[in-house]
Amino acid sequence: MAKSIDVSDLNIYYGDFMAVEGVNMTIKAKSVTAFIGPSGCGKSTFLRSLNRMHEVIPGARVEGKVMVDGQSLYGANVDPVAVRRQIGMVFQRPNPFPTMSIYENVLAGNRLNAKKMKKNVADEIVERSLKGANLWNEVKDRLGRPGLGLSGGQQQRLCIARAIAVEPEVLLMDEPCSALDPISTSAVEDLIHELKSEYTIVIVTHNMQQAARVSDETGFFNLKAAGQPGHLVEFNSTQKMFANPDNPDTEAYISGRFG
Amino acid sequence: MSLDTAPDLAPAPTIPLTHARLPRWAPALVAVVTIAAAGLLPLLLGWGFVAWVLVSVVLFIAGLTIWSAVVETRRSAIDRMVTSLVWTAFGIALVPLVSLLWTVISKGAPHVNGTFLTFSAFRTSLDQPIGIYHAIIGTLVITICAAVISVPTGIFAAIYLVEYGKGNKLARGITFLVDVMTGIPSIVAGLFAFSMFTAFFGAGYRAGIGGAVALSLLMIPIVVRSTEEMLRLVPNDLREAAYALGTPKWRTITKVVLRTSLGGIITGVTLATARIIGETAPLLLIAGLTTRTNTNPFDGFMTTVPVFIYSQFAKGTKADFDLAWGAALVLVVIVLLLNIAARVIGKIFAPKTGR
Amino acid sequence: MSSTPLTAPPQESAPTQTGDRVFSGISRAAGLVILAALAGVFIFLSIEGIPGLFQDEGAYKGNGNFLGYVDTLLFGTVLSATIAVLVAVPLAFGIALVVSHYAPTWIAGPVASIIDLLAAVPSVVFGLWGINVFAPKMVPIYVWLEENLGFLPFFKAPVNPVGTTILTAGLVLAIMILPIITAISREVFNQTPVLHEEAALALGATRWEMIRLAVFPYARSGMVSAVMLGLGRALGETMAVAMVLSGAGGISFNLIGTSNPTSIAANIASQYKENTPATLHILIATGLVLFIVTFLVNFAARWIVARNERKLTR
Numbered sequence: 001m002a003k004s005i006d007v008s009d010l011n012i013y014y015g016d017f018m019a020v021e022g023v024n025m026t027i028k029a030k031s032v033t034a035f036i037g038p039s040g041c042g043k044s045t046f047l048r049s050l051n052r053m054h055e056v057i058p059g060a061r062v063e064g065k066v067m068v069d070g071q072s073l074y075g076a077n078v079d080p081v082a083v084r085r086q087i088g089m090v091f092q093r094p095n096p097f098p099t100m101s102i103y104e105n106v107l108a109g110n111r112l113n114a115k116k117m118k119k120n121v122a123d124e125i126v127e128r129s130l131k132g133a134n135l136w137n138e139v140k141d142r143l144g145r146p147g148l149g150l151s152g153g154q155q156q157r158l159c160i161a162r163a164i165a166v167e168p169e170v171l172l173m174d175e176p177c178s179a180l181d182p183i184s185t186s187a188v189e190d191l192i193h194e195l196k197s198e199y200t201i202v203i204v205t206h207n208m209q210q211a212a213r214v215s216d217e218t219g220f221f222n223l224k225a226a227g228q229p230g231h232l233v234e235f236n237s238t239q240k241m242f243a244n245p246d247n248p249d250t251e252a253y254i255s256g257r258f259g
Numbered sequence: 260m261s262l263d264t265a266p267d268l269a270p271a272p273t274i275p276l277t278h279a280r281l282p283r284w285a286p287a288l289v290a291v292v293t294i295a296a297a298g299l300l301p302l303l304l305g306w307g308f309v310a311w312v313l314v315s316v317v318l319f320i321a322g323l324t325i326w327s328a329v330v331e332t333r334r335s336a337i338d339r340m341v342t343s344l345v346w347t348a349f350g351i352a353l354v355p356l357v358s359l360l361w362t363v364i365s366k367g368a369p370h371v372n373g374t375f376l377t378f379s380a381f382r383t384s385l386d387q388p389i390g391i392y393h394a395i396i397g398t399l400v401i402t403i404c405a406a407v408i409s410v411p412t413g414i415f416a417a418i419y420l421v422e423y424g425k426g427n428k429l430a431r432g433i434t435f436l437v438d439v440m441t442g443i444p445s446i447v448a449g450l451f452a453f454s455m456f457t458a459f460f461g462a463g464y465r466a467g468i469g470g471a472v473a474l475s476l477l478m479i480p481i482v483v484r485s486t487e488e489m490l491r492l493v494p495n496d497l498r499e500a501a502y503a504l505g506t507p508k509w510r511t512i513t514k515v516v517l518r519t520s521l522g523g524i525i526t527g528v529t530l531a532t533a534r535i536i537g538e539t540a541p542l543l544l545i546a547g548l549t550t551r552t553n554t555n556p557f558d559g560f561m562t563t564v565p566v567f568i569y570s571q572f573a574k575g576t577k578a579d580f581d582l583a584w585g586a587a588l589v590l591v592v593i594v595l596l597l598n599i600a601a602r603v604i605g606k607i608f609a610p611k612t613g614r
Numbered sequence: 615m616s617s618t619p620l621t622a623p624p625q626e627s628a629p630t631q632t633g634d635r636v637f638s639g640i641s642r643a644a645g646l647v648i649l650a651a652l653a654g655v656f657i658f659l660s661i662e663g664i665p666g667l668f669q670d671e672g673a674y675k676g677n678g679n680f681l682g683y684v685d686t687l688l689f690g691t692v693l694s695a696t697i698a699v700l701v702a703v704p705l706a707f708g709i710a711l712v713v714s715h716y717a718p719t720w721i722a723g724p725v726a727s728i729i730d731l732l733a734a735v736p737s738v739v740f741g742l743w744g745i746n747v748f749a750p751k752m753v754p755i756y757v758w759l760e761e762n763l764g765f766l767p768f769f770k771a772p773v774n775p776v777g778t779t780i781l782t783a784g785l786v787l788a789i790m791i792l793p794i795i796t797a798i799s800r801e802v803f804n805q806t807p808v809l810h811e812e813a814a815l816a817l818g819a820t821r822w823e824m825i826r827l828a829v830f831p832y833a834r835s836g837m838v839s840a841v842m843l844g845l846g847r848a849l850g851e852t853m854a855v856a857m858v859l860s861g862a863g864g865i866s867f868n869l870i871g872t873s874n875p876t877s878i879a880a881n882i883a884s885q886y887k888e889n890t891p892a893t894l895h896i897l898i899a900t901g902l903v904l905f906i907v908t909f910l911v912n913f914a915a916r917w918i919v920a921r922n923e924r925k926l927t928r
Binding site: 309334335337338341342344345346347348349351352355356358359360362363366411412413414415416418419420422423424429430432433436437438439440441442443444445446447448450451453454455457458462476479483507508509510512513530533534536537538539540543544565568569572580583584587590591594595597598 | 631633634636637638640641642643644645647648649651652654655658659661662663704705706707708709711712716728729730731732734735736737738739740741742743745746747748755789792793796820821822823846849850851852853857879882883886891897898901904905908909911912916
């Protein structure tokens with residue numbers, strides 16, 4: 001089911017301010033692509049433009065092309081709601097719906113499309129998604145309890161379960177581990193490894209070791225100068241990126257000399 | 260389920276990003292059609308303007324929803340319907356509110372002039388012009404009296420709740436009672452002042468101070484609430500810093516806590532004043548009604564602007580209503596000025612109370 | 615009179631301790647004044663009101679006893695407030711949603727301030743507008759209602775020729791409580807964490823589905839307390855009802871007729887001039903009833919809010 005994404009000449013603006021300039025890349029299907037770079041360089045903004053979530057921010061707009069499976073995301077007839085249905089997203093801080101149980105949280109996306117679901121179908125989706133998110137064994141006895149009662153790492157995996165319950169093509173992750181402790185982080189990283197056999201995964205991270213651990217390809221974003229738009233400095237296989245990058249700026253960043 | 264080898268111009272996309280969507284101008288088209296269609300009603304059936312607008316709105320919502328349901332998905336149809344409904348609610352609500360402001364301004368403005376503001380309603384000769392000077396003075400005196408009672412009580416009570424009480428039984432009780440007080444209907448506050456003053460001073464007792472007591476009952480909870488909120492915003496580090504310098508608690512409160520939250524407290528007091536200055540019901544019972552100017556809150560009847568408006572309404576002739584509209588405009592302007600002042604004060608002091 | 619604060623200030627010489635003692639004493643006294651004031655309300659209303667329960671039959675204007683007198687008024691109070699809440703709540707939530715989630719900021723900001731200012735317009739001005747502008751405008755609509763929906767018990771002939779009906783009163787009350795309910799619900803809608811809104815949108819929710827999924831559950835207790843506060847206001851509102859409603863009738867569900875029940879508060883405002891002690895006692899007793907009703911409404915609101923908050927934080 002996974003799909004590749006082709007980005008060409010993408011500019012992102014907030015009002016008149018250009019936040020990201022001239023991005024070109026191809027994100028391969030069934031692989032993990034990581035974006036690294038200093039704070040404020042536009043990597044999260046760029047990630048959001050891949051499922052039109054940036055439109056939530058007033059004044060944000062995009063120029064250029066994003067093609068998923070041969071269709072432009074920004075075509076005239078494209079419904080952003082349908083886009084987000086196909087390209088799921090996991091956020092920096094775990095955000096299960098506070099008034100819903102674990103069970104209801106997993107089904108939240110499915111319920112939007114089918115009001116009345118047969119009990120056994122619903123049960124099946126919940127079990128499959130929670131198993132897919134490596135959470136089933138921990139919560140199977142308390143599916144009726146509120147999602148907020150879980151630990152941070154469990155909540156984040158619940159959010160991943162919720163995202164994959166609607167069977168998207170692509171999964172975007174915006175620093176999914178930045179609010180988690182090391183043990184939870186490692187659980188989520190293991191999960192990312194398993195998920196890439198079925199999904200195209202794009203992850204933004206501040207943690208370079210994490211990028212090195214989980215990703216197949218890495219993109220390095222940077223600012224040209226303070227107040228200038230962010231841009232894609234280098235996009236390469238993760239191995240090459242961390243061993244022998246093409247760009248001296250990338251090497252400086254990765255070896256910790258700035259940023 | 261083809262793999263990701265789709266060519267650039269995929270003839271049949273495998274994932275449904277697009278579905279049939281209404282064009283961007285669909286709502287506009289539906290609006291024009293429905294307004295035109297409903298426009299036939301006044302012509303054919305002799306219906307009025309209001310009916311035309313109402314029918315247009317109903318037709319618009321139904322039309323757009325049905326069109327969307329046919330062409331788009333059920334979910335888009337619901338979303339479009341709710342969007343139209345929400346905007347309709349917004350439109351409906353604005354009509355009376357705008358009408359109210361417009362009426363007050365257009366009917367009041369011709370009557371407000373120097374004479375209106377400087378003469379009382381007491382005629383010494385038949386051809387003397389009358390105005391609302393007595394009511395303005397009454398409003399000032401009673402409001403100031405109410406503020407003199409409420410502001411210190413409210414602020415000190417809030418200090419007790421935040422700085423001394425800290426959740427003990429008395430503080431919890433006071434918090435609860437302040438909640439109760441917020442819900443007291445103004446007429447009940449008036450009845451209370453009326454019962455108390457007539458119990459002490461005899462059945463016929465009427466004076467401005469009675470009105471001030473009734474208004475205090477309404478004002479105190481507002482002052483307590485806003486002050487409490489402001490005091491709680493003062494970071495604890497600031498208090499501890501003062502203690503660490505060897506400042507006694509009461510000086511810490513007056514010099515550090517109150518000074519930091521001063522802007523917010525003044526804003527709260529101003530808003531509370533704006534709220535009580537328009538009260539009518541309690542004053543009707545205890546402050547009495549007069550046409551003369553009275554500056555002594557402890558003796559004799561005293562009329563405020565809202566009570567004046569009501570008494571003019573009760574008389575009921577056209578000339579009486581004209582005066583009432585003039586007074587209403589003056590009252591609304593006073594209230595709006597107080598509200599604007601509160602905002603300005605809040606803005607001026609805001610950086611100091613900020614973190 | 616000694617206080618033991620968490621962070622105790624250093625022990626000082628006698629004068630500052632005196633200062634502390636005086637200051638904390640004044641603060642505590644201010645708190646006690648509030649206790650005393652509330653107790654005073656109960657005591658004085660009871661002293662003057664309870665005799666109102668046991669007056670001669672004549673004093674109740676042909677209603678036999680106090681219950682017979684107050685039940686019509688209570689009916690009028692509840693009916694007008696119910697109309698007000700039923701009309702105002704959907705509109706208020708609509709406006710609040712427009713301001714918080716639908717309108718662009720350049721509309722939302724000014725509209726929010728206008729609504730805040732309207733919340734401050736005195737009720738006597740609403741009354742003046744209601745009787746002069748609004749009531750006459752409603753008459754044709756009432757005539758239409760009677761002609762087309764006259765089979766319902768709410769819209770029976772004869773139609774009030776000047777529009778001073780309980781429906782008019784209820785609608786004016788609705789307009790009055792609209793800004794308050796809007797202001798509070800707008801605030802709670804705005805406080806919905808962006809986190810939850812984005813979670814809903816990222817699952818492919820439309821805007822309305824996002825509001826149902828993320829905004830309403832979060833704002834529910836705030837919405838309830840907004841409604842209850844509006845209800846409390848509508849129940850206790852005096853002037854607008856007294857000016858707009860010509861009420862001397864009995865219990866009736868006809869909303870557009872010539873004979874309407876009035877409300878407790880409006881009845882007090884229009885009857886207080888009849889200075890006989892018996893009437894005054896009865897009026898104060900009805901005031902006590904109103905106080906208890908509004909108290910119960912506020913209490914219920916707080917209970918619901920507290921229960922909801924416990925649920926959210928569980």
